[in-house]
Amino acid sequence: MIRNAFIMQITHELSAQLEQLRQQHRYRTLVQRQAQHLQFDSNDYLGLSMHPRVKAAYAEGVQQYGASSGASPLVSGYQAPHAYLRQQLAQWLEREDALLFSSGFAANQSTLQTLGSQYQRIVLDKLSHASLIDGVRHFKHWKRFRHNDVAHAQELLLPNVANLLVTESVFSMDGDHAPLNQLAELPADVWIDDAHSIGISGESGRGAGATLSAAQAPLLTITFGKGLGVMGAAIVGSSVMTDYLMNQARDFIYSTAMPAAQAQAVSASINVVQSAEGESLRQRLRDNIQYFREQCVAQGLPIGANQHAIQTLILGSEERVIAWGQSLRALNIYCGIIRPPTVPQGSSRLRITVTAAHSTADIDALVTALIITRDLVEKANVTA
Helix, strand or coil: CHHHHHHHHHHHHHHHHHHHHHHCCCCCCCCCCCCCCEEECCCCCCCHHHCHHHHHHHHHHHHHHCCCCCCCCCCCCCCHHHHHHHHHHHHHHCCCEEEEECCHHHHHHHHHHHHHHHCCEEEEECCCCHHHHHHHCCCCCEEEECCCCHHHHHHHCCCCCCEEEEEECECCCCCCECCHHHHCCCCCEEEEECCCCCCCCCHHHCCHHHHCCCCCCCEEEEECCCCCCCCCEEEEECHHHHHHHHHHCHHHHCCCCCCHHHHHHHHHHHHHHHCHHHHHHHHHHHHHHHHHHHHHHHCCCCECCCCCCEEEEEEECHHHHHHHHHHHHHCCEEEEEECCCCCCCCCEEEEEECCCCCCHHHHHHHHHHHHHHHHHHHHCCCCC
16 A cells, blocks of 8 residues: 555656656657658768668568677677678778677767766767766766867866766767867867768768877767667777776676678678768768758748758747747658757757758758748748
8 A cells, every 4th residue: 555655646746747747848748650751860971771672671680680789799699790880890991890789879878977087077079979978977986078178178277187078070060060170189088979971971970080080089889770770879989998898887798689681781880881882872972951941041941041951940939849849740741849958948950961862852841831931930920
């Protein structure tokens, strides 16, 4: 009876908190993806999740290795495709080694929790991903510098001690780029989360690895679920760093390894990215971004300034962005509806991702839907 009373009390409290989220227009639900919807909310920037070579590699891997790795990497979950992918990543990005994780969140959080105690000061960009923030929360020696503010980052670093500076190459909610070359000049080890750059930026799609050497950026987070179109992640760096993580990072040690078939699909995706077809896809993506932006400017839509596949329409209030999002969905257009606490108060936005897989007709349909939505929302007097 006492136990049931506690459950009832907790359930009541949780229900009240959920109702508060509804009142604040911050309540979230899952929306099932439908084939007939035009997707402008996917991070599959090059469309590689549907590439024949990637799908074939995945299918062949399942036939040969099964649907699961069956165990953690240090038990029996480490197979030939995992070993090959590690070597492939290290060679491609001109680092010594790579360690595979089940997700980018796990890679970031676990690595920071594991290595953070080795540094006397850790500084992170103000807009760093939640996985990076969660990785340092239990430390006392970390600070956040103003977004992309190199001078402020330098102010926060301590003299004559081991400093770690953490940033992202491209920020997920704005699509803007970090000043990597300037940050790399600061007296700190630089760790770059390259989630939204790998595959689509830099020479041969090498992202930050094409911009900074291993000496300039000793650690990279490479995710496989965005530009590479699959799933999972890797920390890429020195062999000492990866060996230490292999022995100490709890997410790596105690999680079932990604399936070998998945690793094989990632390798196939990297092969496409490195090829002439990969360069063609990147050019197609650049053309689509430019075309979308030109149409938005011509129609007076409040598009942001960046040139990345992540395009934003800052709308202000939660109520307003929900109204826009619902209108677009009624027109079979799906974009990201982004609200606090993911972004600061008053900066709710549509997060639109343009990909190489979109056609000109797709983009025209999106712009038309945005114009219709703008007119409908303004007519209904939904303001920021």
